[in-house]
Amino acid sequence: MTDTSVAAQVAAKWRKKRGSLIMALHELQDIKGYVPWDDAMEMAKDMNVPLARIYEVLTFYNFFKLEAPGKAVISVCTGTACYLKGNDKTLEEFKKQLGIDEGESTPDKMFHLQCVRCVGCCGLAPVCVVNGKTYGRVTTGDVSNIIAEWRKKFEDEDKE
Numbered sequence: 001m002t003d004t005s006v007a008a009q010v011a012a013k014w015r016k017k018r019g020s021l022i023m024a025l026h027e028l029q030d031i032k033g034y035v036p037w038d039d040a041m042e043m044a045k046d047m048n049v050p051l052a053r054i055y056e057v058l059t060f061y062n063f064f065k066l067e068a069p070g071k072a073v074i075s076v077c078t079g080t081a082c083y084l085k086g087n088d089k090t091l092e093e094f095k096k097q098l099g100i101d102e103g104e105s106t107p108d109k110m111f112h113l114q115c116v117r118c119v120g121c122c123g124l125a126p127v128c129v130v131n132g133k134t135y136g137r138v139t140t141g142d143v144s145n146i147i148a149e150w151r152k153k154f155e156d157e158d159k160e
């Protein structure tokens with residue numbers, strides 16, 4: 001699942017249901033931790049909703065976050081399939097290694113940890129998503145690698 005395809009997939013799911021814009025934005029925020037403006041524009045196009053309407057909804061409801069709560073938003077799926085395959089242990093490992101609870105960001109704002117309900121890849125359970133990149137069949141042993149991968153990515157970007 002790429003960054004842009006998350007918005008496209010969510011839009012495709014909700015496009016035919018009337019009055020579903022808020023639900024679609026809600027789902028996008030669940031997966032990404034906030035509603036990136038580029039994704040909102042993509043969803044407006046895909047759902048055939050005027051961009052002004054999406055802007056109105058996003059700014060009216062305080063619930064929607066328009067800024068990333070951390071550079072990397074780690075979403076641990078706690079939907080049924082992932083829970084049954086032990087993602088609660090993955091969540092605990094992320095908490096331990098990052099020193100934060102779910103819904104919190106690290107003091108340097110590099111990582112934000114959240115739980116989400118079924119991201120639609122149950123066949124890969126247990127699943128985590130970081131900034132739209134999906135990790136399937138995650139074990140507690142993968143947690144440090146995932147954190148290191150994103151830390152390195154940001155450090156490399158800072159050097160450029």
Ligand code: FES
Nearest residue numbers: 077079082118122
């Ligand atoms: S329950 Fe985790 S992807 Fe469906």
